[in-house]
Amino acid sequence: MNEFLTALSEYTFLQSALVAALLASIGCGIAGSYVVVKRITFIAGGIAHSVLGGMGAALYYGVDPLGGALFAAILAALLIGWIRLQWNTQEDTLIGALWAVGMAIGILFISKTPGYQTDLMSFLFGNILLVSEKSLWFMGGLDALLLLAVVAYHRQFLAVSFDEEYARLRGVPVTFFYLLLLVLVAVTVVLLIQVVGLILVLALLTLPAAIAEHYVHSLGRMMLLATGVGAILSTTGVALSYSPDLPPGPTIILLAGAAYLLSAVTARALIKRKREKAQSSSEAP
Amino acid sequence: MTQIAPPISLEALSFAYSELPVLEAIDLEVHNGEFLGIVGPNAGGKSTLLKLIMGMLQPQQGTIRLFGAPPHKTRNRIGYVPQYPSFSRDFPITVEQLVLLGRLGCRGNSSWLTSLLPGRYQMADYHAAQQALQEVEAEPLAQRQISSLSGGQLQRVLLARALAGEPELLILDEPTANIDQRLEGEIFELLRELNQRLTILVVSHDIAFISSYVTRVACVNRTLVCHHTDAIDGSLIQDLYGEPVRMVAHHH
Numbered sequence: 056m057n058e059f060l061t062a063l064s065e066y067t068f069l070q071s072a073l074v075a076a077l078l079a080s081i082g083c084g085i086a087g088s089y090v091v092v093k094r095i096t097f098i099a100g101g102i103a104h105s106v107l108g109g110m111g112a113a114l115y116y117g118v119d120p121l122g123g124a125l126f127a128a129i130l131a132a133l134l135i136g137w138i139r140l141q142w143n144t145q146e147d148t149l150i151g152a153l154w155a156v157g158m159a160i161g162i163l164f165i166s167k168t169p170g171y172q173t174d175l176m177s178f179l180f181g182n183i184l185l186v187s188e189k190s191l192w193f194m195g196g197l198d199a200l201l202l203l204a205v206v207a208y209h210r211q212f213l214a215v216s217f218d219e220e221y222a223r224l225r226g227v228p229v230t231f232f233y234l235l236l237l238v239l240v241a242v243t244v245v246l247l248i249q250v251v252g253l254i255l256v257l258a259l260l261t262l263p264a265a266i267a268e269h270y271v272h273s274l275g276r277m278m279l280l281a282t283g284v285g286a287i288l289s290t291t292g293v294a295l296s297y298s299p300d301l302p303p304g305p306t307i308i309l310l311a312g313a314a315y316l317l318s319a320v321t322a323r324a325l326i327k328r329k330r331e332k333a334q335s336s337s338e339a340p
Numbered sequence: 341m342t343q344i345a346p347p348i349s350l351e352a353l354s355f356a357y358s359e360l361p362v363l364e365a366i367d368l369e370v371h372n373g374e375f376l377g378i379v380g381p382n383a384g385g386k387s388t389l390l391k392l393i394m395g396m397l398q399p400q401q402g403t404i405r406l407f408g409a410p411p412h413k414t415r416n417r418i419g420y421v422p423q424y425p426s427f428s429r430d431f432p433i434t435v436e437q438l439v440l441l442g443r444l445g446c447r448g449n450s451s452w453l454t455s456l457l458p459g460r461y462q463m464a465d466y467h468a469a470q471q472a473l474q475e476v477e478a479e480p481l482a483q484r485q486i487s488s489l490s491g492g493q494l495q496r497v498l499l500a501r502a503l504a505g506e507p508e509l510l511i512l513d514e515p516t517a518n519i520d521q522r523l524e525g526e527i528f529e530l531l532r533e534l535n536q537r538l539t540i541l542v543v544s545h546d547i548a549f550i551s552s553y554v555t556r557v558a559c560v561n562r563t564l565v566c567h568h569t570d571a572i573d574g575s576l577i578q579d580l581y582g583e584p585v586r587m588v589a590h591h592h
């Protein structure tokens with residue numbers, strides 16, 4: 056760990072990596088909480104994986120791959136949202152198909168792009184140590200968009216995530232806000248791809264929020280706590296991976312998985328103890 | 341014009357799910373201040389009728405007017421209490437936040453522009469939510485998480501959410517199906533009080549019980565027949581359900 060701290064003061068690429076981790080955790084706190092409480096992990100997975108189609112196409116045509124990723128993510132979010140609203144009964148089959156088709160398109164484009172094969176690994180598994188300053192500004196801009204949308208429309212997003220039927224009755228444009236919510240998820244996916252790559256995105260999107268859900272009882276607090284948990288997990292992951300020269304993305308994900316398991320066991324024990332305490336106090340005269 | 345329009349007016353209304361007719365030629369006018377009970381057998385079309393009134397389904401034939409306008413324009417004047425909550429009980433939300441959601445769409449008419457208003461709740465919203473919780477005697481529950489509520493408590497909280505929107509018409513679908521008999525009476529006493537300022541429409545399978553509270557009963561079994569409560573007897577119930585029904589006298 057000491058080795059990491061000395062390196063951190065010396066190398067700007069490590070400093071950039073930490074800034075990227077912190078910027079990404081804002082996204083996983085906000086959008087991750089919605090994904091967890093609305094139980095749309097599968098939808099988020101579909102969005103995340105079909106992003107490869109956009110990245111592949113961007114590489115092939117020589118456009119900025121992050122821009123291509125953002126475009127593909129938003130397109131996939133709108134398409135999946137529309138599928139869910141129109142074809143409720145075959146929803147999971149269609150999303151599964153889109154998931155794979157998006158990836159297939161991406162791999163075809165990448166295989167036809169000369170000389171770029173090595174980049175495939177960093178799209179799939181992320182490479183936080185190669186984040187450029189331009190990417191950091193891009194990530195910061197996406198974070199600002201997310202924060203703005205949630206500050207402006209947190210009531211509507213809560214209504215749509217909690218009870219769509221009642222929200223519609225109260226005149227909330229449910230379709231609009233549902234699609235906007237999926238667009239926020241898409242934006243967050245692009246944020247997180249920088250850190251862990253698109254294969255592992257799903258875990259970083261959902262695990263910090265799922266850990267937070269064990270301890271708090273409102274969506275706002277869940278977002279704050281999940282942002283904090285995400286920040287700790289991703290910075291610790293970068294630090295731990297430095298000395299043994301491990302890839303940071305998978306290290307972060309393993310750390311998140313372990314933290315989730317530990318938290319689930321602890322939360323369960325806490326509930327059990329609380330219940331026993333309540334029982335013994337009600338039995339006492 | 342809107343002041344004299346009745347809360348609900350249905351004319352020659354028919355509805356079918358694909359080929360299967362569910363409701364046929366329904367005429368109904370609910371007057372201001374009325375306490376209408378809707379009864380009928382399971383799958384007789386009661387819930388479908390409610391969905392049509394609230395504009396969640398579109399009829400194949402006939403017209404629906406809610407306060408003299410198409411339902412989607414005026415449905416923010418309804419307070420609705422569903423039979424089965426359409427949300428997950430372990431959602432991280434407190435009772436107060438749940439009731440506050442009933443305040444959405446209260447400002448002005450429900451045009452698309454007001455529905456996109458950004459921002460947070462106003463003081464008036466918090467007051468209305470608190471008052472609604474007081475009215476259903478659930479104020480001490482305000483900061484509780486909804487997963488910790490009993491069935492009866494949740495029912496009161498859902499009623500508070502409906503009241504928080506300052507409705508003129510209250511629609512309840514089987515409000516007492518998931519709670520025990522003692523609480524059933526309490527809920528209906530509460531509705532009797534609310535009826536002094538609100539029009540109420542309540543769906544129930546328990547015709548004998550609700551007849552002591554409501555002013556008029558509509559029997560729905562594909563068609564709709566209205567009766568004043570004093571005309572309800574054994575032969576009518578037998579006609580409606582198509583088999584002998586044993587009546588149990590209630591005295592409250």
